[in-house]
Amino acid sequence: MDANAVYARALSRAFGGALLFSFPLLMTMEMWSLGIAVERWRLLVFLLLTLPMLIGLSYYAGFEPTFRLKDEVLDALAAFGVGFLLAAVLLGVFGVLRRDDILTQAGLGKIALCAAPAAVGALLAGKQLGERGPGAREKERAGPLSELFLMAVGAAFLAFNVAPTEEMVLIAYQMGPWATLALVAISILLLHVFVYQLGFPGETRRREAGDFRRTFVAFTCPGYGVALLMSLYLLWTFGRTDGVAAHEIATMTVVLGFPAAIGAATARLVI
């Protein structure tokens, strides 16, 4: 088949994936108001982090079986374009952008914030909805660092779906210290069970790494650490930590760390 036609199919898949992964966010009110309210510097950091994250992700799950840096960069850029266009069109149709000029902070902020998860969806779709199965190359490449990277992306992605909502703050206010500690324990337990006990992809190789204590220290703990870091970063980006007491920030991080931990554990499923 013509290379362009093949690529066009991959591109359509990417739009499908972007839609699938980002529509809950596009239809969440807080995402629109955060597009206005997020501090410009934090939005800039967020956008600047998105691109290398997409390149890294493309390395594992690009919508083309690529091997070279040039292709990863091209795929990442295309995915960002897909995410941006999809977010712009859907937000436009939903009437969210009705009163904003596209090149004001209000318009661009809303689109840019939604473009990132849509771009991740676009990249993942290439593999998820694609014809090829998980290639040998991904498994070979999954060293400890790339394992952490994938966990971080999975954590950020799942946490991002709920991070903008008011509920994260509300839940944190409702929970006492003991409930918080219990949630930490549940998150770590789920993370460990999901990754090592339920027979998800990559499990065998990890089990070979050693006994329970060894895998717990070498994989589960760093995984939860990454999940908490991602939660804290997202909360900071959305301005949820400003002027809040340290223990409330900790509680919020743990609350958001719950979906983040599940995301980290299941990253291998999706990516």
Add this chain to the structure above:
Amino acid sequence: MAQKPKAASRSPASRSKGPPKPAPVKETPALEWASAAVGLALAATAIGFTAWDALFGAKGPPAIEVKLVEVTPTAHGYVAQVEAFNHGGEPAAQVQIEGVLSSQGAQQTSGFTIDYVAEGSKASGGLVFEKDPRAGELMLRATGFADAS
């Protein structure tokens, strides 16, 4: 390139054994370049604009100007459509807009709340009066707001 090489991850050359194409490096389709270029342009716009805004955008608290757009007499009072523009450097939330109409010695106050007015952006709403605002003196202002984040 519909076929994915099954083994030997690193070398693209390994798959050139099967197909007749001898080129060890695969051609990047024009469409791939094009879509990447679109992505680059959009990313550069988003990042560039945000950076410009962060560096050189207006600083300072929200400064909200309220002005009258149009008055329409309806069966349920005079509707004064107003527009709020934020000249400041930060977005404002829950902006309370108030209009005081003084005509023939009597005063009537109307108001409404706007969820968000971003900096450099406008939002609009309506005030309803019993008497014609065009006949009297209408004072419009934003009486307060909450920080957006």
